[in-house]
Amino acid sequence: MNGTHEGRERLLLVDGMALLFRAYFATSFTGSIRRTSAGIPVNGVHGFVRYFLDAVKRFGPTHVICCWDMGSTTFRTEQFSDYKGNRPDAPDDLKPQFDLVKEVVDSFGIPNVGIVGYEADDCIGTLARLHSGAADVFVLTGDHDMLQLVNERVTVVIMKKGYGNYAVYTPSFLLEERNLTPAQIIDLKGLMGDTSDNYPGVKGIGEKTALKLMQEYGTIENILDNLPQLSKSIRAKIEADLDMLHLSRDLATIRCDVPLELALDQCLWKLNRSTVETKFDELEFGSLVKMIG
Known part of the structure; x- marks a missing residue:
């Protein structure tokens, strides 16, 4: 197993x-x-x-x-x-x-x-x-x-x-199937949002673009550090929605410190x-x- x-x-x-x-x-x-x-x-x-x-x-x-x-x-x-x-x-x-x-x-x-x-x-x-x-x-x-x-x-x-x-x-199956690490799942949601949970991510960035950015830059921090390298339209979308990008990433993050003991x-x-x-x-x-x- x-x-x-x-x-x-x-x-x-x-x-x-x-x-x-x-x-x-x-x-x-x-x-x-x-x-x-x-x-x-x-x-x-x-x-x-x-x-x-x-x-x-x-x-x-x-x-x-x-x-x-x-x-x-x-x-x-x-x-x-x-x-x-x-x-x-x-x-x-x-x-x-x-x-x-x-x-x-x-x-x-x-x-x-x-x-x-x-x-x-x-x-x-x-x-x-x-x-x-x-x-x-x-x-x-x-x-x-x-x-x-x-x-x-x-x-x-x-x-x-x-x-x-x-x-x-x-970890190896996730990498093989999606070319993503577990931490990148969170950043991906920050960028593209989640329609089933009803938060938007960056307006105008869908799964395809979000995946491409993650493959190229690895993290949201790295994407933000390299904004000048991005295409004009993607850069403009991210800059217009920075607050929602950070909020969406936070909403996507599962908390592992709930006050719970068992x-x-x-x-x-x-x-x-x-x-x-x-x-x-x-x-x-x-x-x-x-x-x-």
Whole structure:
């Protein structure tokens, strides 16, 4: 397995919202949503469990933590009020599943972690930094922003379309596939912005130009030191948007110093089968029992 060291602990950090949303939308587009006999929608939770258990089987963690966003107000919305301002409300059928999915995670004996004022990404970054000395860390997500966390001890596993498909990012795979280092992921976002998070970067600079600048100059500082070498139009765009360039880079930076402490021994992966089966019975997930082995 990439990025692992023989005999070391292995920590799986799960981006809970990424899995839940992916699971919900992968099934809801058909128009028929899985419900319990009492009518409670559970399609997202059902898919979450399938994705999660497949990843456990594939990456074999000794420890697991699941991280969540805690509402839409964070230090980033204080810095930039439009941050994620383009996100629609969660669909009505998804809303009751936010609490249900955490109950399922509880039944697995896994800590649910979230800190008000921060995003799940920041909790994941902090926990990765905290525990990568003692464990090989795997981050399970669909969010390419997380690639900035990659290092020799932290592997980012991006869920791809279709069930059980992953892109496994180590520093060498990131370099090979994108010709970028983890730190350059942040600078790239500073330049081009992020439409899904609703911050603009430098107006008029898209991914292609941003990548070209990163390949040529390596960092935003280096680009700014070499402004006279740039084409007139690119130089003008950057000079007109310097404040937004710095703000966008800051918004893109995952914080790894969130006030959060969780000892490794509090998140041992050790299923209590009867607890899980009780929860699965309640949600009418009979077909998933065989996945818990």
